[in-house]
Amino acid sequence: MILDRQGSLADVITTVGSLSESRYPELVPMLVSANAEVVGEANIPARLVQDGSHVEAINELVAGADLDWVLVVDAGVEFTSTGLLAIAQKVASDPQCRALYADEFQLTELGARGACFKPDFNLDLLLSFPLSLCRYWFIRADVFRTEGGFDPIFADAMELEFILRLVERDGLVGLEHVDEVLLTSRVPQLRANPVEQVAIERHLEQRGYQARVESFLPGRYRIDYGHEVGPKVSIVVAVRDHLSLLQRCVDSLLEKTRYGHYELLLVDCESQEPATRQWLDGVEALDSEQVKVWRFAGELNYSAMVNAVAMSVESDYLLLLSHDVRIVHEDWLEQLLNHALRPEVGVVGAKVLDAMGCIEQAGIILGLHEVAGRTFVGEPGDAAGYMNRLQVPQNYSAVGSACMMVRREAFIAVDGMDAERLGAFYGDVDLCLRIRASGLLNVWTPDCVVMRDGIDLPVLAIDGALARQAALKAEREQMLQRWLPVLARDPAYNANLSLSGHGFGFEYGTRRVRHPLLPQVLCYPADATGCGHYRIRQPLEALREAGLVEGTFSGTHLTPVELERFGAQTVVFQRQIMDPQIEGMREVKALSGAFRVYELDDYLPNLPLKSAHRETMPRDVLKSLRQAVALTDRFVVSTAPLAEAFADLHSDIRVVPNCLPLPWWSNLRSRRRRGSKPRVGWAGGSSHQGDLELIADVVRELAGEVEWVFFGMCPEKLRPYVHEFHIGVPIELYPAKLASLDLDLALAPLEQNLFNDCKSNLRLLEYGACGFPVICSDVLCYRGDLTATRVKNRFKDWVDAIRMHLSDLKATAAAGDTLRAQVLGNWMLDGENLVRWRAAWLPD
Known part of the structure; x- marks a missing residue:
């Protein structure tokens, strides 16, 4: 449905013309326009509307047409050639899908192009910033008709109101996202929209909330869910010396926490400094019902400590708080409870600023730093962030434990934190993922702001850099084994965005594929000169040009998360004989389901005595070759004599002669x-x-x-x-x-x-x-x-x-x-x- 609000024939022609270039042929363009001349010259089924009656016209056209899916776009948008094909592939493979959306490019009035790479369906982001997700939805036609189409009362927020009705009907099931660019549109204007606000209020009322919705910025909303209960909260602070930071944390908490139904548990993890121990003894001697000192003996294991507290308290909610956090707003606890008390929520995280007022924690993106990492780190505390995501509550897959509220019932239901395997680095991420997998939402809110100086006790408790590195490596391997597919495709993120730095950097076009239905091949050439070209780069390029495979090559091994994200069917390793390369191959075999090919063009165990390459070979090159080849599913060589010389290294050796590109x-x-x-x-x-x-x-x-x-x-x-x-x-x-x-x-x-x-x-x-x-x-x-x-x-x-x-x-x-x-x-x-x-x- 091309909605021509401006009566512009040129805009209509632009959109229809882009549809003619689509690789997906089963399209039925229809037009709804306020201009009779445009309707007469459009050469597609069209309806003339007046006085804002476009909603009724859309509903009537859908009701009378033989359609499977319907999409409403503004006249003037230009579709990409492959976007509709990606949509068709998605709906063909997902019979439960009721509605879905894709990514888009956006043009400013000056012609500058930006990208809107969206997360998967994100209920809290939709409610707090509808424009981020509620544009250009594909809706299954039978679902559209069953629901009675768009509601004319909500003409200025018709897609939002319709999607919220689908949420009310069957929850989040079948509301999907495709991380392909569908079209290029004009940058939408953020504006006050009372109809949009009413749609959100009506939706929350349907779900049983007596909520108040406030538009604090144009198009962005703050929701007070209106909870009447005030549950007890156990605030858990791990203590191991650093007395000045601890005192500042406790003083600020006691002075600036308006919500009174909490207990503060200072869990002493065998502090060594006399001043800290003396201070804790003094607090304990006060025998306060609100501030208590608990003792946790033995080697510091943060996950084990939290588990012990969770099993001992009777509070409905646990609040994990870092010892170096400083409270700055009196309503901080109420803002966390505002979301935590929602029955569909399991975890709530706060906006954490560093001592300079910059972002220290604002949600965790899976896949960053090989496993998971904090996003937006170092940006100004009042920055809007990519797609204004620093301004509004939203669902993240995980939030950090510097200030994390957890529903105790949910914590116990997933058996708490993994104290055996994830005691220092990734216990909070793993906990969030398991709670999310149980069906609850994890919410990050910018409305709770705290500050910290950034000293992680669980990490510092591991004595020595080598011991910390070993512990980090072990936890990394555990997370990869447990969560690799999820880490590679974080639903709160987007595959077009980078996994480097602090996230939300563009990676569009990097390691992307032109034909996603073709087999994907990832190649690691041994060099950028002779063999690397003849045996890897040129064959791959020729195969791609011939439409036989898709793929790319890389000079360095991708991390397991990057490899999983790429989705390679085959990984080709050329002349990988050094220890770090072989270790990378072992990781691929352990974590990836990709078919692994080893490629070799020379008999390396017997280089000529005067060869310049002899000194670069491992001391026992044949041993290294045996180790590397054993990690693969096939061994490809360039000649029959080479295959015969290596016959005992692999059971599946293929000969592919060199050819010229x-x-x-x-x-x-x-x-x-x-x-x-x-x-x-x-x-x-x-x-x-x-x-x-x-x-x-x-x-x-x-x-x-x-x-x-x-x-x-x-x-x-x-x-x-x-x-x-x-x-x-x-x-x-x-x-x-x-x-x-x-x-x-x-x-x-x-x-x-x-x-x-x-x-x-x-x-x-x-x-x-x-x-x-x-x-x-x-x-x-x-x-x-x-x-x-x-x-x-x-x-x-x-x-x-x-x-x-x-x-x-x-x-x-x-x-x-x-x-x-x-x-x-x-x-x-x-x-x-x-x-x-x-x-x-x-x-x-």
Whole structure:
């Protein structure tokens, strides 16, 4: 439904035109407009409306049309080409879905574009800031008709009122979100909307609340739920020295807490400083009913301490409060109870500011810092935050324990905190997740503000940096094993937002995929040069262009959360032989269901003695290889001899020969006989010292008969005999540079050893793509059907073969043409060669 409130034909044409570019074809555009001219020229089903009767018109059009889903948009929005396809995929896979929404780009009046990346359905965010979620909802047509469509009384808040009716009917079930950009719209204006406020009040009344709704800023609301009960709250403060901070916390709490039905439990966790112990003894001697000192003996385990308190008190609510918190507003406890007393809520967190008045805790985002992290840290305390989220109450998956209120009944129902495995770092996050999984909401509210200096007792209680690191690692592994899918897709966050820093940074386009229905492949290339391109980067790019897979590559291992978030079906590890790399592979095997492929192009256990890469190999490279390969589901190599040499390392070894990527090699041209003498040369990298020494005497012998051309490497002792030496270039420039050498004859010498026997014929392919005729060593890797002159590694054989070619340059050039035709016809990265790569990388 295109709603043309302004009577703009241009806006209507813009929206209809963008729909014509959609990859999803089953669309029925309809128009509701206040302009008769627009209705007459739109060429789509249309209804002319006057006096704000657009709601009735929409309802009538839906009632009379054969539709499965309905969406109302403003005229002028532009749909993305894939957004509707993503919506269709979602509803096809989720029969329970009643209504859903997606993300959007937004344009300012000056043309600047921003992004509105929304969380999954978030009841408290919807009620406190409707505009953040209540735009452009897809509604199932039968649900729309059953509910009687939009309510004309709420014409200025029709989507909000309708969605709230769905909440009243069946709760949050079937209200979904797709984190794909659906459309680009104009930035909506935040304005006072009395109809919107009435819709919220009516909804809360239907749910049994005598609530008061206040619009404290345009379009943003503060709700007082009007609870009549005043339950007892046990405020739990862990104490281990730091007396000055503790005293400030207690003094501020006693002076500035208006709500009186609480008890303050100071739990001494074996404080060592005499002043702290003396002060606690003095408090205990007061025998106060409101301020009590409890003793917790043994090694400090924060989770165990909280569990012990929870099982001992009779209060309905626990308030976990850090010892370094300072109370600044008298109604802080009432603001927490305002949400905690709602039967659908299990946990409530506060806005915590640091000593400078900046954000210290404002909800926790899952996936940050590899497990979970505090968001908006360091922003000014009065900042609005992304999508104004620092201004309004909302549902988070977890909140921090610096100031956290928990329904004691819910705490006990999930067996409290995990004292055995999560005693210091992630116990609060795990608790929130288990309470959320039980069906309750976790709420963060900016209306309760406290301040702290940020000293975490549970962490400081672990003596020594190494011990703290070990404890953190153990808790991290436990959280990943327990919650990885949830950590990767926090419903309070968005997959288009970054998992780095303090959250809410843009990551749109990073590691995203163009075709989500294709198999997703994540590759870890070993380098950014030769093998990394030929065996990983170029095959992946060619597969993507051919529409056979989707995916990306990364120079570093993704964290388990990032990998889970990416959703790779296959992970390809190329030449991963160092201990940190192998440890990362172990983590992938333990935590990910992805198919794992190991890729190798060389026989690493026996590098040539003069290879520049020998010193970079692990001391026992074969042991490292065995460990790495054993962690994968398949082993892919470039040649049959390499597969035979590694036959005992894996039960599933696939051979995929090297091929040349078309963009680099398919259209090269070189000139012949442009030198005063025949141009004879060699090209390659810095690891061929031993190979070039094979032809050192040949170079000297023929220096007067040819122009020697070397590219990439040239031993110093050969420089006096070389006509041209070209230094190496970046890999993407290598093909064109090689062709520009205009060689009349190219040489490919290789030492006779197991390493070279296992190599591929890549050098012949590269020379052939340039049309160079080739003389090569008669070694295993160069044997086959490719046209080349093969010689034994003897001085006479090399010299005779070169002079033979020089004696008939016409026939030599014809051999180069034949080789080029063979390479371009059979050895390019396309067709069946690509299918072979796909089969090797994907599970059978």
